[in-house]
Amino acid sequence: MITIIFEPELAITMEKNLFHKDFTLGILGGGQLGKMLIQEANHWNIKTFVLDKDKTMPAAQVCTQFFEGDFNNFDDVYNFGKKVDLLTIEIEHVNIEALLKLEKEQVMIHPSPKSLAIIKDKGLQKEFLLKNNLPTSSFNIFDTKEEIISAIDSGKLTYPFVQKARLSGYDGNGVAIIRNYFDHKKLLNTLSIVEPLVDIEKELSVIVARNPNEQITAFSVSEMVFRPEKNLVDMVLSPARIDSEIAKKVKEIAIETISKFEMCGLLAVEFFLTKRGEIFINEVAPRPHNSGHHTMDNCYTSQFEQHIRAISNLPLGKTTEFCPAIMINLLGEVGYKGIPYYEGVEMALKIDGISIYCYGKTSTRAYRKMGHVNILGDSVNDVIVKSRIIKDSIKIISK
Numbered sequence: 001m002i003t004i005i006f007e008p009e010l011a012i013t014m015e016k017n018l019f020h021k022d023f024t025l026g027i028l029g030g031g032q033l034g035k036m037l038i039q040e041a042n043h044w045n046i047k048t049f050v051l052d053k054d055k056t057m058p059a060a061q062v063c064t065q066f067f068e069g070d071f072n073n074f075d076d077v078y079n080f081g082k083k084v085d086l087l088t089i090e091i092e093h094v095n096i097e098a099l100l101k102l103e104k105e106q107v108m109i110h111p112s113p114k115s116l117a118i119i120k121d122k123g124l125q126k127e128f129l130l131k132n133n134l135p136t137s138s139f140n141i142f143d144t145k146e147e148i149i150s151a152i153d154s155g156k157l158t159y160p161f162v163q164k165a166r167l168s169g170y171d172g173n174g175v176a177i178i179r180n181y182f183d184h185k186k187l188l189n190t191l192s193i194v195e196p197l198v199d200i201e202k203e204l205s206v207i208v209a210r211n212p213n214e215q216i217t218a219f220s221v222s223e224m225v226f227r228p229e230k231n232l233v234d235m236v237l238s239p240a241r242i243d244s245e246i247a248k249k250v251k252e253i254a255i256e257t258i259s260k261f262e263m264c265g266l267l268a269v270e271f272f273l274t275k276r277g278e279i280f281i282n283e284v285a286p287r288p289h290n291s292g293h294h295t296m297d298n299c300y301t302s303q304f305e306q307h308i309r310a311i312s313n314l315p316l317g318k319t320t321e322f323c324p325a326i327m328i329n330l331l332g333e334v335g336y337k338g339i340p341y342y343e344g345v346e347m348a349l350k351i352d353g354i355s356i357y358c359y360g361k362t363s364t365r366a367y368r369k370m371g372h373v374n375i376l377g378d379s380v381n382d383v384i385v386k387s388r389i390i391k392d393s394i395k396i397i398s399k
């Protein structure tokens with residue numbers, strides 16, 4: 001049993017609102033999610049501050065002011081938080097102690113430090129889901145690789161299973177699928193959870209938003225297609241090709257999940273639909289998510305605008321999609337490292353209904369997320385056909 005003790009929630013009042021000329025939105029993390037969040041905030045001329053280690057990060061190029069520092073360091077986060085009116089995140093692996101202190105000192109923070117503390121640790125997150133009767137698979141906690149091996153040897157743990165690092169995992173890093181003895185070399189030697197290998201039919205995602213007035217909205221269910229060799233999202237299709245009853249059910253579960261966390265902002269709820277038709281929550285992320293990038297082009301409200309609305313207690317936007325969409329991640333080609341070059345863009349732009357986003361990372365490497373393409377079309381088939389052409393035409397190489 002894992003326990004974590006928090007101070008009671010504090011009532012926080014906003015002295016200036018979002019549309020005051022001096023209002024400052026602070027973002028912990030300077031990656032592409034931060035960049036796209038700021039680009040949306042720019043529509044409302046909101047002043048944005050960003051904290052991250054490196055001033056060449058994507059969000060540093062578009063924010064009002066960049067602060068060099070470590071979002072895992074207490075002092076850096078605390079001092080940064082003191083400079084802003086509203087603090088949010090684009091990555092959950094941040095210093096929670098500093099956020100708890102800032103919260104006590106009346107700094108407005110969304111999502112709440114309490115929910116971030118639970119979500120950033122896969123062990124606490126799983127325990128929270130199970131305790132709240134949200135559907136997810138059973139799990140066990142291990143502190144070392146040796147403990148896992150002895151559990152296998154004593155018959156307490158059986159193949160196949162999935163090991164996940166409790167902290168700091170992202171984009172499939174920190175996930176090991178162990179099918180037999182020969183996979184032991186993949187075992188991670190870190191605090192981890194172990195869960196049964198699910199027989200996956202589809203991986204689904206629902207992005208929900210909640211504001212302090214407890215208004216909740218859900219975007220359409222999207223379908224994530226993974227690169228098997230890297231556990232990394234290749235494409236996202238929305239709406240997902242699933243039965244309407246399943247779509248209704250996963251939306252309900254996602255809404256229930258954000259209500260249970262009592263958090264404000266976006267929550268991406270990732271699901272496994274099993275071959276037997278069962279639905280399990282895989283994990284949740286309390287921020288804009290890769291599975292919601294298509295909303296920038298095919299939806300009344302983008303996920304980034306919805307996040308800003310939700311954290312600043314504005315009415316949430318309509319989530320209806322105008323048409324089907326596919327989002328393709330532009331990943332660094334294997335074999336290339338260094339200054340990126342986006343090859344084949346000219347050719348891709350001949351296709352109707354595509355929008356290309358280049359994140360502005362200063363160097364590429366194999367499988368690094370360097371950008372994405374949103375593809376709109378009249379039907380799911382139409383976007384699938386176009387996505388094949390785009391995938392073949394755009395490559396991220398280095399020159």
Ligand code: ADP
Nearest residue numbers: 162169170171172173175195196197198226231
């Ligand atoms: P990350 O936080 O790095 O995205 P996930 O927990 O989402 O890690 O796992 C990455 C991918 O690994 C999943 O999207 C899925 O394809 C695969 N995976 C994770 N857990 C399981 C499981 N229990 N059974 C089968 N595949 C899994």
